[in-house]
Amino acid sequence: MKKLSIVLFVLMIAIVGCSKGNDSRSKEVKGTIEVPESIQANEQVKLKVLVTQGDKKVENADDVQFQVEKEGYINQEMTKAPHEGKGVYSTDYTFKEDGEYMITAHVTVDGDMKMFTKKVEIGKSTE
Numbered sequence: 716m717k718k719l720s721i722v723l724f725v726l727m728i729a730i731v732g733c734s735k736g737n738d739s740r741s742k743e744v745k746g747t748i749e750v751p752e753s754i755q756a757n758e759q760v761k762l763k764v765l766v767t768q769g770d771k772k773v774e775n776a777d778d779v780q781f782q783v784e785k786e787g788y789i790n791q792e793m794t795k796a797p798h799e800g801k802g803v804y805s806t807d808y809t810f811k812e813d814g815e816y817m818i819t820a821h822v823t824v825d826g827d828m829k830m831f832t833k834k835v836e837i838g839k840s841t842e
Contacts, residue, residue, distance in 0.1 A: 742769035744824045746831035754837050756812045763805040764796065764820040764831060772802025777823040779804035786815040793821065813838030 749763040762781050766773040780793040796804040810816060820831045 744768050744773065744822060744827065744829050746820050746822050746829065748818055748820055748831055748833040750818065750833065750835055753839075754810060754835060756810055756837055759807050759809045761805050762794075762796070762808050762818060762820075763799070763803050764822065766802050766804060766822055766824070768824060773824055774798065774800075774802060776804065777826065778821070778828075779823070780821045781806055781808065782819045782821060783808060783810070784817050784819070785812075786817070796820070810837045 745767050747765045747767075749765065751760050754760050762783075764779065764781075766776055766779065776798070779796040779798075781796055782790060782793050784790040794806050794808065796806040799805045804820075804822075814837055816835050816837060818833045818835060822829050822831065
């Protein structure tokens with residue numbers, strides 16, 4: 716009887732462990748940065764990131780911020796991106812001059828921070 720109890724206990728733990736894999740928190744958070752196709756210097760644009768977890772849009776991220784760095788320069792400044800709806804977080808931004816920039820979205824969901832990047836060319840089409 717004792718062996719049967721141990722076997723049942725181990726089986727129960729295995730089943731509970733497997734079911735946690737279906738928990739939405741265990742699915743990877745992904746972010747897709749969206750910017751206009753063509754951006755000119757000194758033009759205000761909306762930077763957006765669509766945040767998903769599995770097949771669901773994240774409506775309650777802990778924190779979303781953008782960092783924009785021109786090639787060759789380090790920018791530690793972060794700009795908050797409030798929730799716009801349907802998993803989209805956005806902020807307005809003005810690129811000061813033409814050149815290549817790296818946009819990084821810092822997304823924190825359930826205490827786990829992920830970074831997503833996109834390179835854009837200001838003054839030329841980003842196709």
